[in-house]
Each structure stands twice: as C-alpha cells, then as structure tokens.
Amino acid sequence: MQKPLVVIKLGGSVLTDKKRIYTPRMQMIHRAAEQIAAVRKRFSIVLVHGAGSYGHIPVTRFGLEDGFTGPKQLKRLAVTKFKLLEWERILDETFLKHEVPLTPFLASDFIVTRKGRIVSAELEPLRIWMRLGCVPITGGDIVPDISKGFSILSGDQLAAYMASKLKAARLVYGVDVDGIFDSNPKLNPKAQLLTDLAPSLASRLMAKPTFRTASDVTGGMGGKIKEAVIAARHQIPVYFVNMAKDKRLQKAALGQRVLCSRILPT
Numbered sequence: 001m002q003k004p005l006v007v008i009k010l011g012g013s014v015l016t017d018k019k020r021i022y023t024p025r026m027q028m029i030h031r032a033a034e035q036i037a038a039v040r041k042r043f044s045i046v047l048v049h050g051a052g053s054y055g056h057i058p059v060t061r062f063g064l065e066d067g068f069t070g071p072k073q074l075k076r077l078a079v080t081k082f083k084l085l086e087w088e089r090i091l092d093e094t095f096l097k098h099e100v101p102l103t104p105f106l107a108s109d110f111i112v113t114r115k116g117r118i119v120s121a122e123l124e125p126l127r128i129w130m131r132l133g134c135v136p137i138t139g140g141d142i143v144p145d146i147s148k149g150f151s152i153l154s155g156d157q158l159a160a161y162m163a164s165k166l167k168a169a170r171l172v173y174g175v176d177v178d179g180i181f182d183s184n185p186k187l188n189p190k191a192q193l194l195t196d197l198a199p200s201l202a203s204r205l206m207a208k209p210t211f212r213t214a215s216d217v218t219g220g221m222g223g224k225i226k227e228a229v230i231a232a233r234h235q236i237p238v239y240f241v242n243m244a245k246d247k248r249l250q251k252a253a254l255g256q257r258v259l260c261s262r263i264l265p266t
Contacts, residue, residue, distance in 0.1 A: 002131060003044045004169040006253050008036065009159035012050025012140065013176045014243050015091075021057040022083060024090050032174070032243060033098040035250035036135070040100060042254060044130045046166065047102070048159040051140035054087035055080070059152055064142065068149025077150070081108075081142060091137065103134045107141035107153055114146040118153070118161050127166070138162075154219065160227035164234040171231050172252045173224055174243030179261030180205065180225065194261055199232045202263045228263050238263040 010032055017023040039045060059065060062076035088104050095102050110122045126136040138158060145151035156173070163171040180202070181191035197205075206225035219226070228238040241260040243249040251258035 003042065005044045005046065005130070005166055006039065007046045007048065007159055007163040007166070007168045007171045008039075008249070008253055009155055009171070009173045010047065010049045011173065011175045011243060012052025012055070012155070014174060015049065016052030016054065016087075018053045018056060021053050021061075022086075023053050024087070026094070028244060029091065029094045030098070032249065033095045033100055035243075035247055035253075036095065037098045037100050038247075038250050039253040040135065043169070045135045045253075046126065046130070046162055046168075047135060047137040048155045048162065049091060049137065049139040050155045051084060051087065054083050055140050055152075058083060059142075064150075065152060066148070067145060067151055077142065084139075084141060088137075088139065095135075095137075101134050102137045103129045105136055105138040107138050107158055108143040111141075111143045111153060111158070112146065113143055113151050113153060115148065116145065116151040116153070118157065119146065121161065121165070123162070123165055126162075154223055154227070156219075156224045156227045160231040160236075160238075163231050163236045163238075168236055170237045170239060170253070170255065171228070172239045172241060172249065173228065174249045175221070175224070175240055176242065176244055177221075178242045178245075178259055179240045180221070180263075184221070193259075197261065197263050198266050199229045199263060200266075202229050202232070225263075232263045232265050235265045237265060 058080045092102050112120045129136050140155035141153050142150050143153045180194050183191045185191040202225050206222045231238050239252040239260050241248045241252040248258050
C-alpha cells in the first residue's frame with residue numbers, strides 16, 4: 001500500500017543567504033536532508049524548494065520580473081536558468097549523501113502559467129516515481145506563460161498547487177521564523193505567534209504590507225500565506241515551521257506536536 005503523501009516546501013531564505021548571490025548554506029541543507037530522510041520512512045514526499053539567492057537576486061538584477069519584453073532578455077534568462085540548474089545540483093548531491101533518492105523536475109518542463117498563475121501541469125510522471133519510492137523534487141523557476149511569455153513561479157505557489165492536486169495529507173512550509181505572527185517579527189520584537197488559524201483570518205493577515213519582503217520577488221511571507229489559504233480551502237492542513245531549529249521540520253511533516261502555525265481547513 002502506498003504511503004500517505006506530505007508536500008514539503010524548503011524555504012530558500014534558510015537554504016541560501018538571500019543577501020549574497022549564489023550562496024548556499026550547506027549546513028542547513030544537510031540538516032534538512034537528514035530530516036527528510038527520517039520522514040520518508042513513514043510518508044511519500046514531494047519536495048519543493050525556494051530559489052533563494054539563485055533566483056530572487058538575479059531575477060531582480062536582470063529585470064525579469066515582468067515577463068518577456070524583448071530579445072535582449074534572452075541571454076539574461078539563460079544565465080538565470082543555468083544558475084537554477086546549479087542550485088538543483090547542489091541540493092540533489094547533498095540529499096543523496098543522506099540516502100534520499102531524489103528525482104529532480106524543472107518546473108518549466110511540466111508547468112504552464114497564465115499571468116503568473118498555474119493553468120496546467122503534467123503530474124503523472126511524479127506519481128509514477130513516487131509509487132517506485134523516489135522523492136520528486138522541484139522548485140521556484142522561470143516558466144512558460146501564455147500571457148507574458150514567461151513568468152516567475154514561486155515555490156510557494158507550486159507547493160500549494162501540488163499538495164491540492166496530489167491530495168496530500170498535509171503541506172509544510174519550512175521558513176526562517178517560528179510561524180505566522182500578527183505582524184512581522186523581523187521588524188516588531190513584540191509580534192505574537194499565531195498557532196491555529198482559519199483561512200479567513202490568514203487571508204486578512206496576508207493583506208498587511210509588513211508581510212511582504214522587499215527583496216523577495218515572490219511576495220515574502222504574504223505570498224506564502226496566500227498560497228497556503230488556497231491549499232487549506234482544498235482541505236489540506238498547512239503548517240508553517242522554523243526549519244532552522246531542532247527537528248521542527250521533521251516533526252511537523254510527521255504530524256507531531258511542535259511549535260508552529262497551522263492554517264486548518266474549515
């Protein structure tokens with residue numbers, strides 16, 4: 001019998017230094033891989049990773065945020081796609097050292113968007129690999145877009161979409177804070193952690209300007225909450241957990257008690 005599925009989004013802000021271009025945090029990658037190896041004993045897993053400093057910085061620097069505007073972008077687009085491949089290789093190589101059999105999928109090979117939102121995806125290959133016991137991994141990417149030529153697809157949107165379409169038992173966002181707060185904890189030391197939220201409350205929070213990170217082309221925490229609400233409305237429990245601390249990512253993925261925020265279906 002196939003194991004139940006959990007979709008795990010590994011935050012690019014934890015796995016890379018998003019202030020320094022093309023800078024992986026190898027210790028954090030190893031720590032994540034170790035926890036994923038433990039979760040795999042009980043669950044099928046689809047991994048989604050953020051692009052981190054391999055995506056957000058070059059996309060902004062090269063002016064790719066708004067889609068295709070002319071042939072002068074093509075070299076810059078190719079450079080960015082090449083560096084995203086390099087980032088994928090780093091992750092795959094590291095996870096293999098922890099006996100996690102990843103099968104990488106570039107989002108641009110199986111996803112099409114319209115105005116930045118996913119409109120089609122070929123997920124059957126992922127299902128087949130999962131049945132064999134492999135761990136499909138994909139991530140934030142520059143993907144073909146019907147309206148814009150290409151668009152920036154966040155790992156956050158991709159994770160919520162896949163959790164909904166694949167009917168995951170839960171969706172876990174690994175982030176660099178303890179969960180969802182009533183204001184930005186990086187700006188307000190008195191911000192309060194919110195543990196269990198209904199989708200309606202989470203929707204009101206994501207509208208706050210403090211939830212957007214200026215350097216994040218995919219919307220920062222506000223973007224994550226927006227996508228999580230969509231998944232919760234598809235009856236998927238969503239966890240936000242600090243993946244830099246202890247084994248919180250592992251505990252959340254296993255459904256164990258852990259300090260985190262949850263957006264629960266209603």
